Amino acid sequence: MRFAVTEDQRLLAGAVGEALAATCPPAxxxxxxxxxxxxxxxxxxxxxxxxxxxxxxPEEHGGLGLTIADxxxxxxxxxxxxxxxxxxxxxxAAPSLVGPDxxxxxxxxxxxxxxxxxxxxDADLADLLVVRSGAAIVLAEPGEITLIPNVSIDxxxxxxxxxxxxxxxxxxxxxxxxxxxxxxxxxxxIAGGFHEGFDRPVEHAFDQAFDRAALATAAQLIGLGRWxxxxxxxxxxxxRQFGAAVGSFQAVKHRLADVAIxxxxxxxxxxxAAYALTHRTPTARRDVAAAKIAAGxxxxxxxxxxxxxxxxxxxxxxxxxxLWLTRVWALRAAWGDESLHRxxxxxxxxxxxxxxxxx
Amino acid sequence: MDLVFTERQRAFRAExxxxxxxxxxxxxxxxxxxxxxxxxxxxxxxxxxGARLSAVSWPRExxxxxxxxxxxxxxxxxxxxxxxxxxxxxxxxxxxxxxLMAHGTEEQKRRLLPxxxxxxxxxxxxxxxxxxxxxxAALRATATxxxxxxxxxxxxxxxxRAAHADWCFGLFRSDPGARRHRGLTYFLVPLTADGVxxxxxxxxxxxxxxxxxxxxDVYAPAGQVLGEPGAGWRVAMATAGSERGITxxxxxxxxxxxxxxxxxxxxxxxxxxxxAAVRAWADADAYRLYAxxxxxxxxxxxxxxxxxxxxxxxxxxxxxxxxxxxLELLGPRVTAQWLDGFLFALAGPIYAGTNEIQRNxxxxxxxxxxx
Ligand SMILES: Cc1cc2nc3c(=O)[nH]c(=O)nc-3n(C[C@H](O)[C@H](O)[C@H](O)COP(=O)(O)OP(=O)(O)OC[C@H]3O[C@@H](n4cnc5c(N)ncnc54)[C@H](O)[C@@H]3O)c2cc1C
Numbered sequence: 001m002r003f004a005v006t007e008d009q010r011l012l013a014g015a016v017g018e019a020l021a022a023t024c025p026p027a028x029x030x031x032x033x034x035x036x037x038x039x040x041x042x043x044x045x046x047x048x049x050x051x052x053x054x055x056x057x058p059e060e061h062g063g064l065g066l067t068i069a070d071x072x073x074x075x076x077x078x079x080x081x082x083x084x085x086x087x088x089x090x091x092x093a094a095p096s097l098v099g100p101d102x103x104x105x106x107x108x109x110x111x112x113x114x115x116x117x118x119x120x121x122d123a124d125l126a127d128l129l130v131v132r133s134g135a136a137i138v139l140a141e142p143g144e145i146t147l148i149p150n151v152s153i154d155x156x157x158x159x160x161x162x163x164x165x166x167x168x169x170x171x172x173x174x175x176x177x178x179x180x181x182x183x184x185x186x187x188x189x190i191a192g193g194f195h196e197g198f199d200r201p202v203e204h205a206f207d208q209a210f211d212r213a214a215l216a217t218a219a220q221l222i223g224l225g226r227w228x229x230x231x232x233x234x235x236x237x238x239x240r241q242f243g244a245a246v247g248s249f250q251a252v253k254h255r256l257a258d259v260a261i262x263x264x265x266x267x268x269x270x271x272x273a274a275y276a277l278t279h280r281t282p283t284a285r286r287d288v289a290a291a292k293i294a295a296g297x298x299x300x301x302x303x304x305x306x307x308x309x310x311x312x313x314x315x316x317x318x319x320x321x322x323l324w325l326t327r328v329w330a331l332r333a334a335w336g337d338e339s340l341h342r343x344x345x346x347x348x349x350x351x352x353x354x355x356x357x358x359x
Numbered sequence: 360m361d362l363v364f365t366e367r368q369r370a371f372r373a374e375x376x377x378x379x380x381x382x383x384x385x386x387x388x389x390x391x392x393x394x395x396x397x398x399x400x401x402x403x404x405x406x407x408x409g410a411r412l413s414a415v416s417w418p419r420e421x422x423x424x425x426x427x428x429x430x431x432x433x434x435x436x437x438x439x440x441x442x443x444x445x446x447x448x449x450x451x452x453x454x455x456x457x458x459l460m461a462h463g464t465e466e467q468k469r470r471l472l473p474x475x476x477x478x479x480x481x482x483x484x485x486x487x488x489x490x491x492x493x494x495x496a497a498l499r500a501t502a503t504x505x506x507x508x509x510x511x512x513x514x515x516x517x518x519x520r521a522a523h524a525d526w527c528f529g530l531f532r533s534d535p536g537a538r539r540h541r542g543l544t545y546f547l548v549p550l551t552a553d554g555v556x557x558x559x560x561x562x563x564x565x566x567x568x569x570x571x572x573x574x575x576d577v578y579a580p581a582g583q584v585l586g587e588p589g590a591g592w593r594v595a596m597a598t599a600g601s602e603r604g605i606t607x608x609x610x611x612x613x614x615x616x617x618x619x620x621x622x623x624x625x626x627x628x629x630x631x632x633x634x635a636a637v638r639a640w641a642d643a644d645a646y647r648l649y650a651x652x653x654x655x656x657x658x659x660x661x662x663x664x665x666x667x668x669x670x671x672x673x674x675x676x677x678x679x680x681x682x683x684x685x686l687e688l689l690g691p692r693v694t695a696q697w698l699d700g701f702l703f704a705l706a707g708p709i710y711a712g713t714n715e716i717q718r719n720x721x722x723x724x725x726x727x728x729x730x
Binding site: 003005006069229236237245247248252253254256258260261265268269272274275279290293342345346350357358359 | 360361362363364365368429618621624625633634636637640641642644645646647648649651652654655656658659666669672673715717718719721722723725726727728729730
């Protein structure tokens, strides 16, 4: 029993942090909101080079074959740097959902994937769209699904709904089911629980993808929250009013102390969930739910606190702060909003079966 | 990252569990704030000590088991989930004991620790004074040199369990010229000493849970000074770290409460309260994880610092919230256990340094905001 960060986890996180410090400055995040192509800029290349994009892809397909627990701290770093693009979708969810040929591309860092959850994130730049339709997983290439734009609070994250599906010529298709065209949003009765080269039931695959992606998102929220706390402390030390640093006022201090407490107590919940998923414990789903809620609330508190402490400057688009704020708000709703995860927690804790603990 | 208890840890848990199942009194003991209740709790401490379970984290030579932090967390989980009695000896075992081991002389350790572990001596903390609560360094009680020893004069207040305790530990100003944190000395004083008067104070629940302690020219020989004369503040802060961190209020206590709260919530169809209970359970679970994480860091050599303040705010507010939810769930069916627990939980954000003070510490010493 040793609930500590391992050296390997720390090394990967360190490498990811360094890579992003060099390639993903706030200006790059800002640019991703302005220029759609910039969502997949230097940072993606850097993450491919340190291996994060293929970290969860099995070694036989060119990945690192790591576990979600191995990468959880690295995802905290991707949150701290607010890296744009469908990273969790491509590097965390997709490996559970696609077959070998796409796994190879994911591992090589040459493919981005958007997964309908229910919205398709950054589908306009994705090489592959993954949509669940009843008992099937549809792997569609750009152009095969009509994309209907949705609102998004975070300009760096473009969201779409899946419109009509028109598969390309069968010979050209690599994956997908023998589906007829039509709307995907509802249960279209697309046949088969498996698709080619894919050896797990679709239900399991989606559950696994969802839980892992929710966990990685929770880790990102911790990183975003820590960045926001650091930025708030720095601003509160610098900004002077009434002849004193605003950080000397107790209302400001106590607010930031509460942010620190929430983040400090949320992080181990996230690490535990990563462990639970990796070891497939019976509590895993509940533990992920607890992680997503704790991280979402802690980061949400950090965002509100940061905005208040920055005053009007924080409300402008001129500071970088807003990029982190909008990312927090977007991620709280991604991969299961807290309402969904609360329902899971309720079911696990208030149901008939005895409540197990981990550890 | 390894979340599997070792064979040895599981065996220890099983031993504690079996022992508690056989020994925890079936009926709750009378309140430790009454004379008979206090003595019943003392007997219970002796029963624990007989199985070397009264101070598991202490070294063997002093009556403990050399348990590391994880073993201690395991012990606490079992202890509270079995509904075992409150720890009348907690100020000695959890606060003074570790401080004595760090700062006491060999003679003091040999003389005081085994008696503490067996509850022959039950200790009260005598820090607060009428004019020195949060601002402890404003304390006025004095220590004046007298031959090889000292003469103590002044008033301490709100000293928990002092009404029936045997000894107290407290800070006195030994250098009248020094200010604030300097010139203080840490004393250990028997409450039976000549010149000591204890005046019990009724609490919210009507019982005499704490007391004033008056010192009127009380003689304290040199052997009753803990640490160097004049270095009392530094010694006292070691105690405060234990008090605010996980040692005074371990996760086990709140896990037990949150389990009982979930049981109430299962019977309710009030969705708001059901959610509140689920959330509280998850928070108690989060505290547990935090503690295991901290244990791993401590094993890696990390010293507990001002971070203890984060813990104190978290557990005290969680405890209060759990009892508030329980009271709402129960309404007129409220039980004595929940009611007593609620009144006790209300004090959590006040004692051991108020939560406002903890937030100041977090802001200034953890985050680095200006004073
Ligand atoms: C049940 C119980 C048991 C106790 N047991 C013991 C014991 O065994 N031994 C012992 O020595 N003491 C004990 N105490 C006393 C406890 O340590 C003090 O109550 C505590 O330190 C606060 O001091 P005070 O009550 O004088 O409040 P004050 O210091 O007068 O504070 C009053 C209010 O002002 C706030 N405040 C004060 N200063 C600041 C500041 N700088 N910034 C922001 N807010 C501030 C406080 O947070 C509080 O809300 C006990 C108290 C309780 C309730």
